[in-house]
Amino acid sequence: MVAFLDDGEKPVACGWEQPSRTRLHGHEIPPGHVCVQLTKSVPSVPAPVVLGDPDENAFLQSGGFFALPVDKLRIPSIVNGLVELQTYSGKC
Secondary structure, eight states: OEEEEOTTSOEEEEEEEOTTOOEETTEEOOTTEEEEEEEEEOTTOBOSSOOSOHHHHSBOOTTOEEEEEGGGEEEEEEETTEEEEEEOOSOO
């Protein structure tokens, strides 16, 4: 599971990475991005990269597949009973 952070460094979506996918909605996933199937998303968050139909993929939505920038992904973990977000290394 990964969390996606907005520019203010707040988590705005989370989901499961799909690192084996190199294409999404008929388009190459750009370098520095990974495909994530979202399980939850804050409403009205613009997608960082719109691949495929802009009417369907312009905003993050639960259940959708999106190319998200690796530098904005974090791995949630529990440390001393608290949830912390660790730097994403490309492996969960």
